[in-house]
Amino acid sequence: MFQAMSFLDFNISPDSLDNWRSKSLHEHFTGHEPVKPYHDQPEDFTKPLFVDSGGFKLLNSDTFGDRPEEGGSDNDWSIYTNPESILELQLDYGADIIATLDYPIPPNLNEEETTQRMEDSIDSAIRCLELLEQRDESPAVYVAIHGHDYETINWYVGTFLDRAGDLDNAFEGFAVGSLVPLRTNVETLVDIVQGAKDAIPENRVDDLGLHLFGISGKFTALLALLGADSFDSSSYIRAAQFKKFINREIGVDDGTTVRHPDSDSHDLGDFGVDIERTSEARWAADWSKFSADQIPDDWDCQCSACEALREIGYDQMQSTLFDSKSYDQSGDHMKSDFYALMGYHNFHVYQDEMDYVRNLIQQGDGELLDYVAKMARNDVGGIRQALKRATVRDRDLATELRERGYDRLVAERADGEQERLNVDLPVESHEISLEYTPEDFNVLERDDYCPGDERVLLIIPCSQTKPYSNSRTHRVVADATTEWKDEIHKVTVSGMYGPVPEEFENISPIKSYEYVLTDAETDRQNLIKNRLVEYLNRFGGDFDVIVGYATSKTYREVIKRSLEEYGEGVVLPREPEMRALTEHFRTTNLQQLADYLEEELAPQTRN
Structure with a gap:
């Protein structure tokens, strides 16, 4: 695709x-x-x-x-x-x-x-x-x-x-x-x-x-x-970007566990269990992840990616991924080689599941239903409640589950009443609109705004999660700078509105818009940059330290250009390995921000 x-x-x-x-x-x-x-x-x-x-x-x-x-x-x-x-x-x-x-x-x-x-x-x-x-x-x-x-x-x-x-x-x-x-x-x-x-x-x-x-x-x-x-x-x-291996394990009723098979396998006998037992021992997959620096001692995945990794050596992979500072270091292998192999392993895992499901469909005789029911009984990924929910509308599915002995996976109780099933969406409850424009909020036009007496102006990009402070990207920055939280005035750079001081995060135009700034949106980039520069011209002098923290390419460039035009301030991390969101969460980058604040604030007193 x-x-x-x-x-x-x-x-x-x-x-x-x-x-x-x-x-x-x-x-x-x-x-x-x-x-x-x-x-x-x-x-x-x-x-x-x-x-x-x-x-x-x-x-x-x-x-x-x-x-x-x-x-x-x-x-x-x-x-x-x-x-x-x-x-x-x-x-x-x-x-x-x-x-x-x-x-x-x-x-x-x-x-x-x-x-x-x-x-x-x-x-x-x-x-x-x-x-x-x-x-x-x-x-x-x-x-x-x-x-x-x-x-x-x-x-x-x-x-x-x-x-x-x-x-x-x-x-x-x-x-x-x-x-x-x-x-x-x-x-x-x-x-x-x-x-x-x-x-x-x-x-x-x-x-x-x-x-x-x-x-x-x-x-x-x-x-x-x-x-x-x-x-x-x-x-x-995405899992590979975070140095994660996806692990799919196949289990049977007798407690046997077999890690995911080679993606070329199409016969149940290839999955490590006697094929003659499959009619009695129903299968289910369990899913987990582990980091590239925490590979299990008994890891024996047979996919082509893991075979290549074993040939190169896990030590080499870990040294390159976790110790090397550059993507262009000397040697035979770069970080991108190992990210690619992890991604390819994870792809094999997904494809193995697809092949296995396809095989069950071809077998017929309710084999796919038995597999899903087993996952539901083990409550893999919340499938138990989801399967129950499906039986509310699909009465044939409910009947077949009962006939195969899975009464507890049917939403209807013995007295004929339905269980109360929860299907709350995993998103914020506030309503959003795509009709907002940059004119719906401009801090420069508000008479009710004036920075406090904080010493640090911290500029960071917006997030899809609203309010921004609830997002993972903002929380990790808050955690890294918690020692100076009373000294920091946070201003978020919105791709829609430009600078958004923290006190405005909960008003409707900020909570309810949906927009992501991209490289192609040059006019919008210039609008955001101009608003941020004007904000700095008005209020920058109120702060002892002006620092931006951004790794995503477009937002980082807008903040960098704004600070350069204003003539003061620094964007961290100084040399991120990639201009990508994944770098935002890197411990060394967050530590660089903390160290910078420590250096700039510790010896100073407010002028």
Whole structure:
């Protein structure tokens, strides 16, 4: 799978993008030589390419808006937020499968804007199918759909099918988006899958696939049981970024435990348990993670990534990852080599689960149901309550569970009443809006603001979690600087509003907006920079120390440019290994901030 707007993540210029669009990605990634002598010959790219539309990247874009003739502005990329432009980009990449341009729905978006975005996504999907109908050859199409509960997504699918008319055979299935914020709430995922499947007419159920964006791993079996057909996820990469190995263990009723099998295994006998016992000893997977510096002594994963790691040596991996200060150190291996191998191991784990689930489906005879029920009895990832919730609407599932002896996994009690099932969303309860603009808050225009007598002005980037102070990114900075908390005046740099002093974090425009500043949004970057410079010109002299802490490339650059224009202040960490959010949490970087404050404040008295 490929994200149509991924070029925004790789610092690619419009001219560079033109080169990528000049031929398909299959052609770009064919015929390459090994990057290093110890690398294998790269295989040619022959697998089907699924290109998502990039709707999330376009969520609040100032750059990629309407075309000039529709009231928007021209841009250097010649890419706009409409089905024609995005489809052309997907086709240039050489997509074999595409998802229609959609308008994602963040959790807690107000009802009016939610409805409007769903209507816009349906219009976009219809237009995409009309455009492809005019072509002799077209990629397969998945219609992107959204909804955070059963009723909403059920309405969405039903409404689209009604609107599709003669185009109802022009697509291969539905792809459910906006799931990543919900990935820890499997009960909500159950509602969403059931809502989508129940809206598909019975005569089309076997024709239309259901893809889940951003969901996989330990929930694969349960969601496949309920009707999901395909999955994607980047969790295996994110785990590797934090130097984590994902461990999937297979257990049986007699207590036997076998670590995850080779991904090439397709026979139950390959999983280390006598195949003749599988009818009596039901299987279940358990999931855990461990850090690269805490590899178990008995770790014996047989995937190709771990075989390579054993050949190189775990000591070498740990020395490079944890001791080396540079990504370009001398020697045969760089940090990126080991991040890649960890990511590849984690991918094997996810793929092993997918292969195993596929094998159970092929066996039939309720093998998949038994596997999910065993995970539920072990309460892996909250699957127990999620499976119970599924039985509320799926009476056939409830009946089959009872027939197979899993009465306690059915929501209905012996007296016929339903258990009270909790499906609270794991998000803040306040409502958000995508209609906010930079004019809805500007601290420079407020008469009720004046810094206190703190000695330090600490400038840090905003977070998706609101209020900012509740976010993980802000909490780790607060923990690192707790010794000087009474001396610090925190100002957050919002990609929407510019400087936001801490005392304004709980007002509606700050708590309820949704926006992420990107490299491509140069006009917005300049607006934020100008507001921060003006803030510093007005209030910077009130502080003894001005320090920014930022590692994400775009926000760090805005803060750095602002301090340079003002003529005072420093951005930490001084030389982060990467301009990425992961560096924000690195202990040595946080310690650098603490040491800087210690050095600047300890010997001083306020002037």
